[in-house]
Amino acid sequence: MKPITELVKDLADRHGRERRSLLPILQGVVEQEKYLSEFSMLTISRELNIPVTEVYGTATFYSFLECKKMGKYIIRICKTITCSMKGEKQILLAIEDMLKIKVGETTQDGKFTLLETNCLGFCHKAPAMLINNEVYTELTPEKIREILTSYLNDKIIGGEHVN
Amino acid sequence: MSTSHILKRADFIFKNENDWEEVLTKSLARTPNELINELISSELKGRGGAGFPTGLKWKLTSELKSDEKYVICNADEGEPGTFKDREILSRVPFKVLTAIAICGHVIGAKKGYIYLRGEYFFLQQELKKAISEFEFFCKEIKYDFKISIFMGSGAYICGEETALFESMEGKRGEPRNKPPYPTAYGYMGKPTVINNVETLSHTYTIFNYGSKRFYDLGVQFSRGTKLFSVSGDTPKPGIYELELGMSLTDFVEEFGDDDTKAVQVGGAAGFLVPRKKFAETSIGYEGKLVGISLPTGGSMMLFNSSRSMFNVLDNYLNFFAEESCGQCTPCRVGCQQLLKGIKAVKRGEKPAAYLDKLLSLAETMQLTAKCGLGQSVANSFSSIVENFREEMIY
Amino acid sequence: MGKKIKITVNGQPVEVEKGTSILDAANQIGVIIPTLCYHKDLCVAGNCRVCVVEVVGQKRLAPACATPCEDGMDILTNTHKVRNSRKHIIELLLSEHNADCTSCYKNGNCELQLLASEYKIMSQDFIHLVPFRNYTIDDFSPSIIKDDSKCIRCQRCVRTCAELQSVNALTMAHKGEYAMITTFFEKSMNDVICTNCGQCVNHCPTGALVEKNYIEEVWSAISDKDKYVVIQTAPAVRVGLGEELGFDPGSRSTGKMVAALKRLGFDSVMDTDFTADLTIMEEGTELLTRLKKALAENDKTVKFPMTTSCSPGWIKFIEHLYPEFLDHLSSCKSPQQMFGALVKTYYAKARKLDPAKIVSVSVMPCTAKKFEAARPEMHDSGYRDVDYVLTTRELAIMIKQAGIDFKKLEDMHFDRLMGESTGAGVIFGATGGVMEAALRTAYELVTGREVPFENLDITPVRGMEGVREAKIKIENPLKEWSFLDGVELKCAVAHGLTNVKYMMDKVRAGKADYHFIEFMACPGGCLGGGGQPIPTNPEIRQRRAEAIYAEDAGMPFRKSHENPEIIKIYKDFLGHPLSEMSHHLLHTKYTARGM
Secondary structure, three states: OOHHHHHHHHHHHOOOOOHHHHHHHHHHHHHHOOOOOOHHHHHHHHOOOOOOHHHHHHHOOOOOOOOOOOOOEEEEOOOOOOHHHHHHHHHHHHHHHHHHHOOEEEEOOEEEEEEEEOOOOHHHOOEEEEEEEEEEOOOOHEEEEEEHHHHHOOOOOOOOOOO | OOOOOOOEEOOOOOOOOOOOHHHHHHHOOOOOOHHHHHHHHOOOOOOOOOOOOHHHHHHHHHHHOOOEEEEEEOOOOOOOOOOOHHHHHOOOOOHHHEEEEEEEHHHHEEEEEEEEOOHHHHHHHHHHHHHHHHHHHHHHHHOOOOEEEOOOOHHHHOOOOHHHHHHHOOOOOOOOOOOOOOOOOOOHOOOEEEEEHHHHHHHHHHHHHHHHHHHOOOOOEEEOOEEEEEOOOOOOOOEEEEEEOOOOHHHHHHOOOEEEEEOOOOOOOOEEEEEOOOOOOEEEOOOOOOOEOOOOOEEEEEEEEEOOOOHHHHHHHHHHHHHOOOOOOOHHHHHHHHHHHHHHHHHOOOOOOHHHHHHHHHHHHHHHHHOHHHHHHHHHHHHHHHOOHHHHHO | OOOOEEEOOOEEEEEEOOOOOOOHHHOOOOOOOOOOOOOOOOOOOOOOOOOEEEEOOOEEEEEEOOOOOOOOOOEHHHHOHHHHHHHHOOOOOHHHOOOOOOHOOOOOOOOOHHHHHHOOOOOOOOOOHHOOOOOOEOOOOOOEEHHHHHHOOOOOOHHHHHHHHOOOOOOOEEOOHOOEEOOOOOHHHHHHHOOOOHHHHOOOOOEEEEEEOHHHHHHHHOOOOOOOOEEEHHHHHHHHHHHHHOOOOOOOOOOHHHHHHHOOOEEEEEEHHHHHHHHHHHHHHHHHHHHHHHHHHHOOOOOOOOOOOOOOOHHHHHHHOHHHHHHEEEOOOOHHHHHHHHHHHHHHHOOOOOOHHHHEEEEEEEEEEEEHOOOOOOOOOOOOOOOEEEEEHHHHHHHHOOOOOOOOOOOOOOOOOOOOHHHHHHHOOOHHHHHHHHHHHHHHHOOOOOOOOHHHHHHHHOOOOOOEEEEOOOOOOHHHHHHHOOOEEEEEEEEOHHHHHHHHHHHOOOOOOOEEEEEEEOHHHHHHHHOOHHHHOHHHHHHHHHHHHHHHHHOOOOHHHHHHHHHHHHHHOOOOOHHHHHHHHHOOOOOOOOO
């Protein structure tokens, strides 16, 4: 894991130092750190010569650019209509039961954060969720236990992939 | 289950794409005007939901003089119930890349982008491989055109064309004032063609087989086929390519059953059609075939009798209140008022007549909101409240 | 000259230049369309949607401020559809707004309140949204109070802070129902790069951003028989105060202002212009001293360009963003602070007063002065040099509270000892004024002759252009200044922090070949300050500027060094410019600050 100053510099070398390079750089920092701290934003502000307030205003617009400390694995459950109809509530309960956290919270060991999100584009296989960048569909409480256990044991089951 | 098969299926989009190199080469050999005329005579309209004539869009952009122009593929698919673009990008990406490159030839752009929503991150790797192969071929045929992926980060509003540009420019995804339109002032303030993934796939079909093949399908004002994303209370969830112009009765025959209470056409920004109006509703663009026609991104969500329309509306309004960019008054505050309003009526804190004030507010939002999001909330709000008023109250 | 097109507004034909907005076109024929997020100083936003109008043939309503006219457009500004929509928009805004008007500082001066009154919003059917959010008031800054419960998200403050001032302390954050205007990580204004210039306050249509007012504290001091309350008045106040009390912009109300202050109960009413003259003596000498060190003694450590230091918004700006150039600043305090230090030493001694019983008040066109007065180093008199700073707006409020009919007042004069000033002192209120005042004195000091400009009006440094330059060649100077013979004195003026930034970037790049630069944080200089009457826009600034130069032209003395009270203070108290006493009371140090 690179220190932030080095990470930001590398990202800027790759994406550029213009205003339009901001989003890919923010994404790059979130990819490694899972969230954007004050220090990260100040570093990006200096590297790109963009006012730090603007960096903050831009980052907070996007749901996937969290500005609060996150766990190692961010679970995002879809709460839009079809997933809601197909059992999102039961899925939430199963997760809350297993990890002992509510929506918006992070487990004590810093491993999981539970969030809700909007339509993931898998409505025909609802309910669906993201864990970091992996998509899991056709969820049931049993499947949830299986998936989360795999994460706990660091032997992660893969999600939906391209054919 | 009916066996009449009134719905006309087609298979253009997902047909194999092995001929992409040929399609690209022969299209690049044609003049921009020829290609534009082909698109115009096909009467292809945008498949993302707004339905603007694609040929006209490419024509307007090609006519402007500018040192830089861009082609952008809008893959920020976020409308609830829509999942077709994901499927296209994972199964037939070369059709999309070819279409982008041909558009570049038509309008005079050297750079194309795919704005890919953050939730589809898992598609990146394969897509990058495809782009690599594609650019290699372009180099071989000496066509100077590059394509990059720009990732979104979780914002439904970035599917709105000007909000998308703002996002790509490193800013908050707040829609711009229109005019000026993207054809004149788009990404980085330059003339830009921005098309939905599916729209681009259809241009591929048209350039491959000619406009007549496309035009002959569908109905007047709604030519060609469309991908429909079907989900909800249906035994056949999935993606289906169908000719435009079908009536909802026929659709429900195929995908629903006697218990289908209502269908949401076009996502949360679309219309809820109750059973009693299925017969008079056809799926297409402006222009009347049978009763009302509905413009659509193709999301079709079916609800059976067990579903509470109040919960459905509540879900949509929550969605809009969260995803609104927040800059304009009617949308930012209006969404909150509609959401809290129906809850208040349901709990008896406000009288049933308050629903009429809310309907009037929804109309104001439609007239005054700065972009399509705020303007479309009234669609589902009015159609649900008007057709299922009792469910809002009791 | 653009191409002309023909449109109709409410049936009336109008000819306008292509590209004119519907708002401006309607204005041409006296049709007023209400606005909220629109402001002449700023780029068009088009987000409040108050200005929507009907365009025949279009399904949706169009925002008048953001829609350019097209040939043949048929515009209707008062149809049922328009009125109904506008009413809804105002109701929506009121629903997300803390509409407790009677306890709001902007009661009577609020643009939202005015709209609600015009459209007779007599009932609020919509659900009140403020209780659902945990708004807190940010009043940690000595200058500005930010109350998010009153924010209507018009983004005028964001655009002002970003475009007009290039400070970027404010931004829109989050989205949807949580969209709000805030600072970096939602910290207090006092903890971020805010320069306290108050331009946001001047542009805010509601009470979301207001100055921290010290009205009650000043009333308390005045009613305290044990205290001797002195007030100093800044030059820009006298050309702005009238606007709050029934006069048109550009009115000069110096005499009435003094009369009102006396009626309010101040024990002594004196003039900041006096210490403006003093600043010229000190700063002029400082400049000449630097020139001597550089040119006659070949001292390479001397810093050029030297910059003015009387604008506290500018001071905080350089402390945050260009801390490595702090030694370019003149070490002179601002006229306000010089006055404060002298009132509790020189004045107290002369009037045989106990300085502990003196309350030193100032009335300024400025919100940053409140921060300046509270700076820890401003205690050279042994006490806090300036106890309270009132803005022009606060003074008007006090005058109204006291039941004074301002228009009927007879002119009165400032009190003696620190109340006499010259035309050079009064022009401090306009951009270019400090530079002009400095040149009038420095040139004469060095050559023994008056500046070679008719009427002493150094027009090259006047005007509203963001950045201006002037060159004066020194020829045949007096013997002790012979090292300046043939030297072309290169000066520059920048106002509004965006122009200041432009110039400082040049300084940083080594491309600012000037000896002396005047920097003002506010557009127009102090006359456009954050504490001046609202509204302030380009036309109003222009009129106030004309008033300032008219004051100058009418003064008996036009050069700082001619001021009899200045001559007296040096003779009786300070000795000479840059003396030890001057250094102790009239000069200061600066603080490098982070981002």
